Amino acid sequence: MKIQVYTLRIDGRSKNIILSALSDLQQRIESSISNGTTDEGTLSSYDEIGQVRRAIALAPGEEIEIESQEVEEPVVGPEAGINGGHGVDAPTEENV
DSSP states (O other): OOOOOOOOOOOHHHHHHHHHHHHHHHHHHHHHHHTTOOOHHHHHHHHHHHHHHHHHHHSOOOOOOOOOOOOOOOOOGGGGSOSTTTTOOOOOTTTO
């Protein structure tokens, strides 16, 4: 039997966001179950979400080297090439 598997690389912040969203979803389902919903689909979803949460939470991380991401400061004011066209060349055949 073959199944499709996926590999996803995310940073720690993204991992926490995903875990938080799954936790919120699981809590909503838990509340629904507490209020009397006992259909098989709901119970199955609750269990599956718990399995996914555990898999993500326990997945080993790895440290990788990345290039420094220098943030370029935005240009504002008359130097920005806006403000009524000041600092902007009019379109010509050569610069379009």
